[in-house]
Amino acid sequence: MDKKYAVPALERADTIVQTVAAEPGKLRLIDLSRRLGVHKSSMFSLLHTMEALGWLVRDPGDTYSLGPAIVRYGSAFLKQFTLPEWFYKEAPHSIAAIGETLQLARLDGRDVLYLAKLEAPSPIRIVSEPGMRYPAHATGLGKALLAELDESELARLYPEERLPALTPYTLVDQAAFRHDLRRIRETGISLDLQESIVGFSCVAAVVRGKDGAAEAAVSFTMPLHQWEVKQEAAKAEIADLAARLSALIGNA
Numbered sequence: 001m002d003k004k005y006a007v008p009a010l011e012r013a014d015t016i017v018q019t020v021a022a023e024p025g026k027l028r029l030i031d032l033s034r035r036l037g038v039h040k041s042s043m044f045s046l047l048h049t050m051e052a053l054g055w056l057v058r059d060p061g062d063t064y065s066l067g068p069a070i071v072r073y074g075s076a077f078l079k080q081f082t083l084p085e086w087f088y089k090e091a092p093h094s095i096a097a098i099g100e101t102l103q104l105a106r107l108d109g110r111d112v113l114y115l116a117k118l119e120a121p122s123p124i125r126i127v128s129e130p131g132m133r134y135p136a137h138a139t140g141l142g143k144a145l146l147a148e149l150d151e152s153e154l155a156r157l158y159p160e161e162r163l164p165a166l167t168p169y170t171l172v173d174q175a176a177f178r179h180d181l182r183r184i185r186e187t188g189i190s191l192d193l194q195e196s197i198v199g200f201s202c203v204a205a206v207v208r209g210k211d212g213a214a215e216a217a218v219s220f221t222m223p224l225h226q227w228e229v230k231q232e233a234a235k236a237e238i239a240d241l242a243a244r245l246s247a248l249i250g251n252a
Contacts, residue, residue, distance in 0.1 A: 009046070012036070012038060012042075012046060013046055013049075013050060013055070015036055016032060016036065016046060016047070016050065016056075017050075017055060017056070017066070017070070019032065019035065019036065020032075020056060020064050020065065020066060021066055024064075024065040024066060025059050025061075025063050025064075025065045026063055027063055027064055028061075028062050028063050028064075029043055029044060029047060029062070032047070032064070047064065050067075051067070053067075053069060054067040054068050054069030054070075054072075055067050055069050055070060083104070083115070083207070083215060083216060083245070083249055084104060084115050084116040084130075086245055086248045086249065087102075087104045087115075087116045087118075087218070087245065088116060088118065090241060090244050090245060090248075091116075091118040091218075091241070092118070093241075094220075094237050094238070094240070094241045095118060095120050097233070097237050098120075098220055098230060098233060098234050098237050099120050099121075099122075099230075100120045100122075100220045100221065100222040100226065100230065100234065101117065101118065101119050101120045101122070101126050101220070101221050101222070102117070102118045102120075102218060102219065102220060102241070103116070103117045103118075103126070103128060103141065103218065103219050103221065104116040104117070104207075104216055104217070104218050105139075105141040105142075105145075105216060105217060105219075106145070106215065106216040106217075107136060107142065107145040107146065107214075108133065109157070110135060110136055110137070110157055110158070111133040111134060111135060111136055111142075112133065112134050112135075112136045112139055112141045112142040112145070112217075113131075113132075113133055114128050114129065114130050114131065114132050114133075114134070115130055115216060116130055117129060117130055126200075126221050134196065135164060135166065135196075137158065137163050137164075137170075137171070137177060138163075138164075138166045138167075138170045138171075138192070138195045138196040139192050139195070139196050139202065139204075139219075140190045140191055140192035140202035140203055140204035140217075140219045140221075141190070141192075141202070141204045141217045141218075141219045142217075143180065143181060143184055143190045143191075143192070143204070144184060144190035144204040144205060144206050144214075144217040144219075145206065145214055145216075145217050146181060147181040147182075147184035147185050147190065147206075148206065148213075148214040154178070154181070158174070158177075161174060162174070163177060166195065166196050166197075167194055167195060167196065167197065167198045168198070169193060169194040169195050169198070170195045170196070171195060188205060188206070188239060189203060189204075189205060189235050189238070189239065190203070190204040190205065190217070190219075191203055191204075192204070192219075192221075194224065199223060199224050200221055200222065200223055200224065200227075201221075201222060201224055201227035201231070202219050202220065202221045202222075203219060203220050203231065203234050203235050203238050204217050204218065204219035204220075204238060205217060205218060205219075205238045205239050205241070205242035206242060207242050207245045207246050207249070208246040208250065209246075209249055209250060210249075210250045215246075215249060217242070218238060218241050218242050218245065219238065220234045220237070220238055222234070
């Protein structure tokens with residue numbers, strides 16, 4: 001920011017909000033005055049105005065907490081973005097941690113529909129693109145979302161005894177497929193171990209909306225030699241990314 005055009009009172013107000021947010025319900029006027037180096041009379045005027053605007057509320061012990069206006073502003077900010085937009089904002093942090101390609105998809109019948117993709121810097125490219133479909137039963141993304149369905153819905157989608165094989169590693173036996181879905185429900189992590197493309201593995205987790213229902217899923221996809229090294233870190237990071245996205249869309 002060009003300090004030439006800065007408004008000191010607004011800067012002080014912003015500092016107060018950040019300080020109160022870090023320790024809600026703990027700081028009084030005198031505490032804020034001393035900590036921020038603002039004279040008590042000036043701090044009184046700032047706090048009084050911020051209370052009137054709903055930025056802060058004064059608690060019974062004369063300490064301060066964030067006010068309802070902050071919640072409204074935060075909610076309005078979140079509503080500006082769709083899930084793919086949030087994905088593109090959050091995905092770079094996860095790619096920086098793992099160094100592999102991320103994808104976002106939702107379930108559409110027996111397919112996953114890819115909504116977004118962010119490539120990691122690598123000479124190896126993943127063929128899927130937003131708008132493409134792929135059989136859900138053979139992908140980490142798809143299995144993460146299929147695990148959310150009840151048994152009757154799964155039976156309707158997959159009435160056949162054996163599922164179509166995309167690779168020699170695809171789970172085609174219904175008993176093995178259902179066992180894998182039960183494991184996903186228990187762990188919250190879905191794996192594609194060369195089931196969709198030979199030589200590649202994938203780890204996925206569900207993104208949930210306000211009511212806790214699955215909205216989509218996110219995944220890391222990587223060559224097998226990278227999977228052998230990165231799988232545990234990738235599992236932890238994909239779960240964290242899914243949780244971050246769930247919190248964002250759940251509060252929108």
